């Protein structure tokens with residue numbers, strides 16, 4: 001009977017009963033029940049920090065909305081994934097994002113904007129976070145005008161994967177941006193050009209140099225000269241010190 | 245620029261190194277004091293000594309507004325331009341200070357002596373416009389106070405005693421402020437002759453049961469005074485029962501909520517009382533170490549708490565086997581570095597651990613997973629100041645004042661357009677009218693327009709609320725918060741649009757930036773209210789403020805974002821005509 005499976009949690013999501021393993025998040029439970037819960041910062045292979053709050057859902061009896069990606073499912077919970085309150089938060093978050101960041105290379109977020117009828121022009125005279133493109137290494141460029149501060153790059157560079165710790169933050173609040181030690185160029189940091197940050201970036205803020213150069217209309221010859229030679233030189237001198 | 249001599253820093257770092265990353269803020273404070281700012285070379289030395297990645301050290305320097313990555317003046321003049329100070333000419337004071345030193349806001353004077361900065365609430369709202377002077381250790385110059393309004397004085401000067409420097413402290417009966425005279429700290433000796441330290445002898449000296457101690461605190465009905473009103477006894481019981489090798493008690497003395505200065509007055513006037521309360525809490529949960537996390541700008545209070553700790557050690561109240569028992573306990577002061585968010589309990593832990601002050605996701609809660617992941621009790625200064633009374637004079641005496649659900653006395657911080665700004669200790673349950681008119685002399689400069697209760701994260705009351713009794717239950721019924729005891733008064737002349745804009749600026753400045761609703765919502769809210777204050781509200785602004793406000797309230801990660809729209813939304817209910825529909 002039920003008693004012989006003490007590690008199962010029973011809850012109801014949008015009227016549908018779901019059983020999940022103890023320790024499952026509301027996001028896991030919603031996915032299991034086939035309910036769509038939108039996410040921006042969440043990534044299956046990164047530590048979840050509950051940053052974007054796009055995944056908020058309404059749990060009966062709770063004062064606030066719950067971020068599904070980090071909130072644990074608990075016995076007897078009744079969860080609603082698309083109430084008016086939930087929709088207001090999701091739509092407003094998207095509208096604020098569109099008024100802050102260049103989302104042109106983030107089709108998933110654009111899709112969410114359409115789904116939630118979010119108005120990209122909702123906030124007139126909003127100050128946008130704009131930064132010049134940083135092109136300081138042969139492997140990738142950093143265009144922080146497109147950064148949504150999902151923290152993934154910082155995390156994969158640190159304990160989530162690479163243990164290289166080249167990236168962190170500068171400033172705080174609305175002015176926060178991803179930064180290296182005293183804003184040094186990537187070549188001067190501990191970066192090993194593993195490319196994991198580029199791989200997890202959801203918005204094109206980090207982009208392979210080759211792709212970026214091709215997008216600007218550069219020919220194959222020039223792309224080659226700007227992406228290969230320097231990288232090889234760096235690699236050689238790193239792996240065989242004193243061989244110059 | 246000549247290279248700094250790293251020798252003095254390296255010897256400090258050698259001393260701090262065993263603590264690793266947890267010594268990062270102390271190390272950066274030391275470096276800042278030695279060199280005036282933290283250069284790349286200095287940051288590198290710190291990173292290396294403490295074993296912290298370079299980028300992380302930079303991230304920490306960048307988070308805290310009292311750490312500088314470029315040269316600043318030897319003395320830093322911080323001028324508060326938040327709500328209470330704005331009413332008393334802080335913008336003008338800021339302009340005058342800039343002119344005097346020939347600088348613009350945030351810039352260093354040509355001789356390298358001065359930097360003038362706009363600051364968030366400095367906890368001196370009763371002496372508005374508030375000025376805080378960050379001085380180099382060797383400073384011997386003259387006070388620069390005459391450029392400012394007569395009420396104000398520059399906090400941080402060596403010898404600020406008397407005159408305008410004194411805090412006005414009043415009310416009746418004065419149980420926890422009885423030794424606070426607004427000028428000097430009561431010594432341990434004075435505290436003892438006024439009946440202090442009896443509870444430590446009674447409970448720790450005689451090794452009475454911690455469980456019994458906790459049940460006394462529970463019976464007293466004491467709740468937290470830091471804003472959340474959580475029952476103190478239940479919190480202590482949680483940490484006492486939690487499994488963990490090491491436990492900690494943390495004194496939250498980060499006080500930065502606009503309009504709040506009570507903890508500063510307590511710590512500057514009677515530090516031993518707060519420390520005695522903390523010692524009893526530590527004993528109750530089985531902690532052997534207390535951290536006192538103090539707001540970095542509170543230089544005077546930090547010095548006085550430090551002196552008090554010295555006196556307590558000397559007298560055998562701290563250290564090994566205190567008051568003849570086999571129980572050992574010590575206190576370490578940690579100075580914050582300019583970040584309101586570090587008053588939030590989990591952000592405060594991160595800060596002690598040497599990180600950016602990002603709040604953690606709860607659960608787990610501090611009582612099981614707090615500082616360094618260990619069971620931790622964190623309490624507000626005022627909460628702890630009440631503990632010795634309860635444990636020496638008994639629960640019945642404590643409950644003889646106040647109301648059934650809000651026993652004892654409460655500290656209220658009066659500021660703004662009030663005849664006598666200051667700190668007032670009154671029993672819970674007196675009316676707002678009694679506090680404002682009978683005790684503080686009434687409204688200055690005109691009729692009452694509004695009172696901001698509970699701080700920037702609070703809500704506005706009006707003349708119709710004057711007869712509300714100031715207790716948790718009565719205020720809740722009236723839909724008003726008690727928060728941290730802020731009573732900021734605005735007369736009829738004031739533009740509430742400007743007041744809202746200044747509250748919004750505070751939150752935009754202090755959001756940590758971790759979660760989207762608050763990171764962007766505080767900025768959008770500030771932008772909209774700036775145009776409201778300038779009389780340029782646009783169609784749709786009312787709805788924008790509601791959407792942004794409710795999104796922050798419902799979906800933010802921590803209490804900062806969850807309350808960043810609270811006062812604004814209450815103002816929109818009272819004065820909807822201020823904002824275009």
Ligand SMILES: Cc1cc2nc3c(=O)[nH]c(=O)nc-3n(C[C@H](O)[C@H](O)[C@H](O)COP(=O)(O)O)c2cc1C
Nearest residue numbers: 468469470496498499587588589623624627803804
């Ligand atoms: C943004 C923010 C700032 C806070 N600042 C303070 C503070 O300066 N002092 C304080 O005692 N509590 C502050 N708190 C409340 C603390 O998180 C915590 O609830 C309190 O220290 C617990 O002590 P108490 O139970 O004695 O009130 C703050 C909370 C938030 C969300």
Ligand code: SF4
Nearest residue numbers: 147148150151153201
């Ligand atoms: S650069 Fe990309 S991965 Fe890094 S925080 Fe910004 S959006 Fe996320």
Ligand code: SF4
Nearest residue numbers: 756758759762802805
């Ligand atoms: S609510 Fe604000 S202060 Fe709190 S975590 Fe989110 S961004 Fe930071």
Ligand code: FES
Nearest residue numbers: 050051052053069
């Ligand atoms: S996906 Fe849950 S907070 Fe971002």
Ligand code: FES
Nearest residue numbers: 324329365366369
């Ligand atoms: S010191 Fe200026 S508002 Fe508090």
